[in-house]
Amino acid sequence: MQPIVTKELTKKFGTFIATNAITFEVKEGEIFGFLGANGAGKTTAMRMLCGLLRPSSGEAKVAGFDVYKQADRIKQNIGYMSQRFSLYEDLKVKENIRFYGGIYGLSNNTIKEKTKQLLQKLQMEAEADQLVSALPLGWKQKLAFSVAILHDPSIVFLDEPTGGVDPVTRRQFWDLIYEAAGRGVTVFVTTHYMDEAEYCDRISIMVDGRIQALDTPRQLKAQFQAESMDDVFLKLARGK
Amino acid sequence: MRTIFFILQKEFLQIFRNRGMMAIIFLIPIVQLLVLSNAANYEVRNLAIDVVDQDHSAWSQRLVNKLTASGYFKLHRQTFNEKAAFEDLQLDKADIVLMIPRHFERDLVREDKASLQLLVNAINGSKAGLANGYTNNIIRSFNQNIRTEWLALDGRNGPAVIEVTYSNWFNTRLDYKVFMVPGIIVVLVTMIGAFLSGMNIVKEKEIGTIEQLNVTPIRKHHFILGKLIPFWIVALFELALGLLVGKLVFHLPMAGSLWLVFLFAAVYLWVMLGMGLLISTFTETQQQAMFIAWFFVIIFILMSGLFTPVENMPHWAQVLTWFNPIAYFVKVIRMVLLKGSGWANIQIYLLIMLAYAVVMNGIAIWNYRKIT
Structure with missing residues (x-):
């Protein structure tokens, strides 16, 4: 079973078509890069897949569940980290972990154990009792990612996780992302950094609400006779 | 259930970590209670009075003494010259001018009747009404004193006087603080319920964490209960604090059952929390939520009968108070605390509040969506 399958997935806002009949599949354990200029419809597509936005038409299944009818089941099985910072600045590091673990239904013992592991992995044991607001941005983002996969989701959605x-x-x-993918977590990531795009197993590039290209970075570069992903992106985004 | 517990834990951590919030909960209510209860006072004292005494007789002097001895008036000017008095009235230096015409004493003694003129600065209508009332009362009693004295002197038959004696029930000394404090407590509790709950939810929208919560399996009712219950508890605590300060500082009588007050408040608060929730569903920033809540709460307070009796309002405004939750709570808390009203008396109001709470929260929950 493919973790993400969409068919002709469309979202209209009035007469504006944000996402225009996109069809794609994401394989298990894959790092799937979702690229596109600002306003190309990436975030809309991602919000539909997370059950935050109801599609206008088309089909989509995430972790085997239908986005129309089983949004709640989807939510139990995915992790999500948005470009807007999602941890509570006025809570301590371990309080944030405890809160998110708790609302995903982890038992107290599991929360305790996972907190220890997580802090160890991030080398943040000394900061466990610090308010999140006191951490540098990079640390916060790493922490946010770790919290997003705390409940062992099968898919994690990352919306421009490394901005700034x-x-x-x-x-x-990205080491954290690779590590998660190595454990079989499917990673769906949007980014504007083309060097990051190179790290992905496969990439789709959206232009004006449609998927214009979808392949491995190597194949895309060959297809567009480009030196780097940067060139591929510029050719696609400009070449209307 | 466990989910709600985790949300509650998070909310309380955030509330107690926020210094501003602590001040709002613990400090500001006490200050407001002390200041407002002392300031919102209908008794008018120290009215500035100008006496234009053109008679200058023993009797006119006696009248003036009686006025100033009452404690309600402060003699601002005593003069022959009416122009000076009119000027004081113009410049707001005098609230009231008493004109004692020439031959006041002569007319009084010879013809057994005399006239006085009273000019009242009526820019502030209620103050003017009170000033007029006080003065009339004092003059009437002055009049009666004279009659009694003359009666004793020459045994003539004075006019029959019907004396009305008053007895003020439930607030024997007509202490305005006793009347105001319960109302101010209602305002404090209302602020917590209507403002903080809505602003708290909108804050999650502002900082973007709501997005994160929306992709978690938190159910709508878990989130709403987790957000509202903390302020429900804080507001009930506020009520206890207000009553305690009322008792210790203002000797607020507590004739009825405190349990009834708390029971009513517990239901009433769901109306206010529901209102805050509803406002939070269609606002994006804390400022918006604040202004809209403020708009409604101010109207509710001014039309609640807290400061001006509902019976004085025009009919349409009285009809509006049927839909004003604050009016019910102000009424009930005064009934229970001052009059000792029991379950039978407030039952109907409690039911109305219950219905109101269900409708308000129903609309709010219906309007609150995790999916857009």
Whole structure:
């Protein structure tokens, strides 16, 4: 079973078509890059897949559940991290972990254990009792990602997770993503950084609400006779 | 259930970590109670009075003394010259001018009747009404004193006087604080319910965490209960604090059962929390939520009978108070605390509040969507 399957998925806002009949599949354990210029319809598509937005037409299944009828089941099985910071700044690091663990229904023991593991992995044991507002942005993003996969979802959606983060931290962030993918978590990620696009197994590029290209980075570069993903993106985004 | 518990834990952590919030909960209510209860006072004292005494007789002087001795008036000017008095009235230096015409004493003694003129600065209608009332009362009693004295002197038959004696029930000394404090407590509790709950939910929208919560399996009713219950508890605590301060500082009588007050407040608060929730569903920022809540709460307070009796309002406004939750609570808390009203008396109001709470929360929940 494919973790994400869409068919002709469309979202209209009045007469504006934000996402125009997109069809694609994401394989299990894959890092799927979802690229496109601002306003191309990436966020709309992602919100529909997460059950935050009702599609106008078309079909989509996430983790085997229908986005129209089983949004609640989908939510139990996905993790989500948005470009807007999603942790509570006025709560301590471990209080945030406890809260999100709790609302996903983890038992107290599991929460305790996972908190320990997570802090160890991020090397943040010393910061467990600090308010999140006191952490540097890169740390916050790494923490947010770890919290988003705390309940072991089969799919995690990342909406421009590394916006505004320095290159070193971005690299560390991608290590976390690889590690999760290695454990079989499917990663669906949007980004504007083309070097990050190279890290993905497959990439789709959206232009004006449609998917214009979908393949591995290597194939795309060959197809568009481009040196880098940057060139591929520019050719597609400009070449109307 | 467990989900609600985690949300409650988070909310309380955030409330108690927020210094501003702590001040709003613990400090501001006490200050407001002390200040407002002392300031919102209908008794008018120290009215500035100008006496234009053109008679200058023993009797006119006696009248003036009687007025100033009452404690309600402060003699601002005593003069022959009416122009000076009119000027004081113009410049707002005098609230009231008493004109004692020439031959006041002569007319009084010879003809057994005399006239006085009273000019009242009526820019503030209720103050003017009270000033007029006080003065008339004092003059009437002055009149009676004279009659009694003369009666004793020459045994003539004075006019029959029907004396009305008053007895003020439930607030024997007509203490306005006793009347105001319960109402101010209602306002405090209302503020917590209507403002903080709505603003709290909108804050999650503002900082973007609502998006994160919406992709979790939190159910709509878990989220709503988790958000409203903390302020329900805080507001009930506020009520207890208000009553305690009322008792200790203002010697607020508590004739009826406190349990009834709390029971009513517990239901009433769901109306206010529901209102806050409803407002939060169609606002995007805390400022918007604040202004809309403020708009309604101010209208509710001014039309609640807290400051001006509902019976004084025009008919259409009285009809509107049937839909005013604050009016019910103000009425009930005064009934129970001052009059000792029991279950039978407030039952109907409690039922109305219950219906109101169900409708208000129903609309709010219907309007609140996780999916757009």
